[in-house]
Amino acid sequence: MRAVLAVATMLLTLGPPPEVHSPASGGPDFESASFEVSTDPTDLVLFLTERGGLGNATAFQFLLYGDGRLVRERVDNSNLKVLQSEEVALTFDETSEILDHAVRSGLAEFTSERVREVVGHDQAISVDSSTVVLEMNFIRYERPGLSERAPYTATARLTNPRIYARAYPELTEASALRRLQELVANHFIASSRSESERGNR
Amino acid sequence: MKPVLLGLLALGLSGIAHGGSYLQVRVCDDNGCRETLPVTQHPSCPTPEDCPITFFSIVHPFGYSGVENQVEVSVCLLNDSLELEPSLIEAIQTWNDLVATTENCANCVLIEETPPTAGSFDSYSAQLHELGHCGMGLDHINRTWDEQWDGFFEETSYTRSADVAAVAGAIEVGTDGIRGTLDDFHNGIQGSAKSISWYRKIDNNPFAIDATVIDIGSFDRTLSSLPGGHSWPASANRAVGESLGVPNSQSVMYSGIAREMAYSGLTADDVNMVRMGMTGADRDSGTSDDYSLQVVYDGPCDGDAHLSTISVGLEDLSGPGGPGPIAECRLVRLDYSFSVPSPALTQHYSIVRALGKLPLEVRLNSAYPWDFGPQLFADGFESGDLSRW
Structure with missing residues (x-):
């Protein structure tokens, strides 16, 4: 398995970093986190989906592999059967942008404990809403104050991040999760469009 | 805003019939998502772990603090969502009337069945469901379950329960093969599953309509009061109704609404859960601590949504x-608390909100097609189902 070292400080292409709970605010220094992910085409690096919700029959799930392949699957929400699958190839920079955003915003360490810390409890604050699920697989992950974890699988789940972001702006991971969804979806759409244009020439 | 009183519930009258659960909460963490109990925020409780939280709690509407004999829940409608007004008024009226019916669900689709992919969603049905959460403090009658063994709990038609581990065989459907019936059994790794659905002791029938008084004498959530031969509380999903000879009937608090599906009223289960709450702290009907409940329509919010208990509206979710959920009830900056720090009320919670924060919000997803009209015919006629004509 080949590996690529992605240092969080060298690949930022999003402009100013998102405001996260940072050392200045007494939180962990996610900006200085470093990580390695596999570049093996068969290794799943990131999985992102939004499941559940009243009457929500279908959902998208995104699977990002080590070689930059991004697969978008439309699944039946009741049995997770894949109804449709499409695939694009992301560039190294695009892949890094996605992973960088997730790591820098603290999503690689986001747990219900963090929700409890900010909100006072770890309950969902809305009923019938869908839940965003993020999983990331690292060969190695570390940051100041946190000893190296190798390998490391991170899982983050949050029901209705949009409402958390509105009600608890200090829970910066909520808006970061939403932004990650947009980032992944936008890269998929843009790559899909450019591949389609190339095919038409 | 002009308050409109749509109905007044009689105080502690005899009830009608049974099975359902009060608002629980879903917690998602590294181990997946699971149902859990509300956490008290009462100042007398240093941490939730210090407080004797019980599974047999009742969640009351906003405004109940343990001493009221009359509780009012007010609802306003976002000014950009006025097309919802007829169906919202109808939904409010339905909760105020608290009349139990059967054959209340046209084109009912269970979660395990394939829903139609064309057609519209019924706004009355969605608002009735969400007001059941945000307004009445009710939860779904059915439970989530990790059917795919992926660490994520999907909706199912099994009766709502708690602490069922995601292991093979932890929920048994019973010999009838129908999820939610009296012969189901919820286990757990070491038999830790808890029944959190209320049922009628005499027959465990969530559709039964009769003059039985609804209170702690006739209603229970512990398995010990089940009739002989029953292994789990039955819940009011459509298939259970069919097995009991009550077709096209389903609790409006079932966690599935499909296109072309339309409720026309409440089942006994929906009514009884609200009536049980109205018995007050002692859970005994006909006593001085009973309360009545009014849902009042305030009209358009006019930018003053915080003046009403609940704001309702359309929003792209x-x-x-x-596409997201078709609707949701937001308990933004809300929590549950002991209504009053008295021993009698340690089994009670009410929906509360922090001062100056947003009201409860019910939102219907504008990304979906909606039928906004009041249901003139809720038996399928409007969607082309003439089987009952």
Whole structure:
């Protein structure tokens, strides 16, 4: 398995970093986190989906592999059967942008404990809403104050991040999760469009 | 805003019939998502772990603090969503009337069945369901379950329960093969599953309509009061109704609404859960601590949504992850608390909100097609089902 070292400080292409709970605010220094992910085409690096919700029959799930392949699957929400699958190839920079955003915003360490810390409890604050699920697989992950974890699988789940972001702006991971969804979806759409244009020439 | 009183519930009258659960909460963490109990925020409780939280709690509407004999829940409608007004008024009226019916669900689709992919969603049905959460403090009658063994709990038609581990055989459907019936059994790794659905002791029938008084004498959530031969509380999903000879009937608090599906009223289960709450702290009907409940329509919010208990409106809930839920009840900056720090009320919670924060919000997803009209015929006629004509 080949590996690529992605240092969080060298690949930022999003402009100013998102405001996260940072050392200045007494939180962990996610900006200085470093990580390695596999570049093996068969290794799943990131999985992102939004499941559940009243009457929500279908959902998208995104699977990002080590070689930059991004697969978008439309699944039946009741049995997770894949109804449709499409695939694009992301560039190294695009892949890094996605992973960088997730790591820098603290999503690689986001747990219900963090929700409890900010909100006072770890309950969902809305009923019938869908839940965003993020999983990331690292060969190695570390940051100041946190000893190296190798390998490391991170899982983050949050029901209705949009409402958390509105009600608890200090829970910066909520808006970061939403932004990650947009980032992944936008890269998929843009790559899909450019591949389609190339095919038409 | 002009308050409109749509109905007044009689105080502690005899009830009608049974099975359902009060608002629980879903917690998602590294181990997946699971149902859990509300956490008290009462100042007398240093941490939730210090307080004797019980599974047999009742969640009361906003405004109940343990001493009221009359509780009012007010609802306003966002000014950009006035097309919802007829169906919202109808939904409010339905909760105020608290009349139990059967054959209340046209084109009913269970979660395990394939829903139609064309057609519209019924706004009355969605608002009735969400007001059941945000207004009445009710939860779904059915439970989530990790059917795919992926660490994520999907909706199912099994009766709502708690602490069922995601292991093979932890929920048994029983010999009838129908999820939610009296012969189901919820286990757990070491038999830790808890029944959190209320049922009628005499027959465990969530559709039964009669003159039985609804209170702690006739209603229970512990398995010990089940009739002989019953292994789990039955819940009011459509298939259970069919097995009991009550077709096209389903609790409005079932966690599935499909296109072309339309409720025309409440089942006994929906009514009884609200009536049980109205018995007050002692859970005994006909005593001085009973309360009545009014849902009042305030009209358009006019920018003063915070003046009403609940704001209702349309909003695009779709996003990169898909179309999103068809509707949701937001308990933004809300929590549950012991209504009053007295021993009698340690089994009670009420919906509360922090001062100056947003009201409860019911939102219907504008990304979906909606039928806004009041249901003139809720038996399928409007969607082309003439089987009952």
